[in-house]
Amino acid sequence: MAQVLEFRLPDLGEGLTEAEIVRWLVEVGDVVAVDQPVVEVETAKALVDVPCPYGGVVTARFGEEGTELPVGAPLLTVAVGPAAPEGDSEGSGNVLVGYGTSQAPARRRRVRPGQPAPAAPREANGSPGARGTADGPVPVISPLVRRLARQNGLDLKEMTGSGPDGLILRADVEYALRAAEAQGRTAETAAATQTPAPTPTAAPGTGLRIPLKGIRGAVADKLSRSRREIPDATCWVDADATELMRARAAMNAAGGPKISLLALLARICTAALARFPELNSTVDMEAREVVQLDQVHLGFAAQTERGLVVPVVRDAHARDAEALTAEFARLTEAARTGSLTPGELTGGTFTLNNYGVFGVDGSTPIINHPEAAMLGVGRIVPKPWVHEGEVAVRQVVQLSLSFDHRVCDGGTAGGFLRYVADCVEEPAVLLRTL
Incomplete structure (x- = not known):
């Protein structure tokens, strides 16, 4: 019976608390080896490959390319056991981002029709919010996001996160702050003129918005x-x-x-x-x-x-x-x-x-x-x-x-x-x- 293990975004060091998925290097159904890079992420410091500490069959991916995840958020699940390559059922322990691991990545291959497929959640499109286990991962809010919300008096319990499993990302907090600021400006203008504000003919703030991330x-x-x-x-x-x-x-x-x-x-x-x-x-x-x-x-x-x-x-x-x-x-x-x-x-x-x-x-x-x-x-x-x-x-x-x-x-x-x-x-x- 295959065991399904969940691999979460590891602590990337240098004080980093989040990363953006740039490119997936594996797909659901691929066989991966211990320490094989599975996803390319961009941090505030650099573009790096993240190696998986487990060997087996990829059963789910969490997050589409372009999604920003905090440290500790699920990345993928791997079924280890009978369907895994021999000798790769144990984790390497190298859960930090590696720059040259001890083993070369194995050639990617997919489970052929007729092979026993491990019983595990399957997520083909990498959509945020998919769960890797029956209980699901506990939503994680990075310390950076907590501090940003606390400094600006935002109640995180009242917010709905856009990240996987409802994770509240920095972008969610910044969006709430911009919305609150816009409402404050509207209220100040209305109070100063003491006249009803005209109905806008176009949405404010139109134009190209480029995220600073x-x-x-x-x-x-x-x-x-x-x-x-x-x-x-x-x-x-x-x-x-x-x-x-x-x-x-x-x-x-x-x-x-x-x-x-x-x-x-x-x-x-x-x-x-x-x-x-x-x-x-x-x-x-x-x-x-x-x-x-x-x-x-x-x-x-x-x-x-x-x-x-x-x-x-x-x-x-x-x-x-x-x-x-x-x-x-x-x-x-x-x-x-x-x-x-x-x-x-x-x-x-x-x-x-x-x-x-x-x-x-x-x-x-x-x-x-x-x-x-x-x-x-x-x-x-x-x-x-x-x-x-x-x-x-x-x-x-x-x-x-x-x-x-x-x-x-x-x-x-x-x-x-x-x-x-x-x-x-x-x-x-x-x-x-x-």
Whole structure:
């Protein structure tokens, strides 16, 4: 007799409380092996595959693609026992999202007609609300949703969730808040005019609504927090990058792996941070301390189809230009394919933002909380420039530095930016750090 086991969305770590189903990798009736990825989900950090800890036959899926589920919500049920592949009836215990499990996924196959089918609930279309056991899963409300409702005085008992089995999702709470706000505005308007409100001819708020969730939502939350908590200031300078471009061309003409411009800028950043360590820090307001960090974990902005992400190059200060080039290329490709892990998107101490690739000259970067600074680099374009006492056409770039004014004053920030500009104009200055 087959035993039906329910697999729920596991704790994804990094403080994440929910995820969106992007793509199912198995169907009802498929045979799965222990640790085989069964669903692709998008969290606020990355796009990841979730492996199932059970081996057997998939009897039900919970949630269509695009559904947002909290941690602990049912994902699927698996019948283990006679219908399961031999040796796969035990769970692996790897219920966290795995990045490379110990066993390779088995080839997917379906139960053929005539084979004994395990007695279990069957859900062919993955519709929310399906139950995996006779008693059904207990509805789960994530701590994030509980806190959001509590802070805004909403009674969750009076709400009907749109998630599987009536789960109340963040979108449900936010919708209720918007509705309450709209009603409040209508009441205030009616009281002010003391006249009946006219019957609307069209529904208010029409237009395209794009949910702020997943990576895009996480970026929105982080940028908003940065603006709320960090007293930032920005300084900028134009620099003649002609010699830097010539130095890069000479490096690449010498043979070996090509060196990217981003890698050279990163090398300049790490040298500047060694001179001005105040900018490689974070602020602990509870302890009222500025924490200067020993390692430079350099984040860099990467635009993807799913929005802006900031992969992190670990120990950038210990890498040369060739190693930095290789790591930038690896992380950029992972960002484009959506395969970055949460660990590759967190822990940065300083960010380099090369917005010049978008064809713009300057910007005022928003600091990537909880870091203390971000260096922005505009496009490098030929401009008239006074060089050795004469006007000449030179390759000019605008550099901008946004910094947390709590960690340093303008003198330190200006010194950092001036050193970066000096290295751009005279790459030989970097020889002092080798």
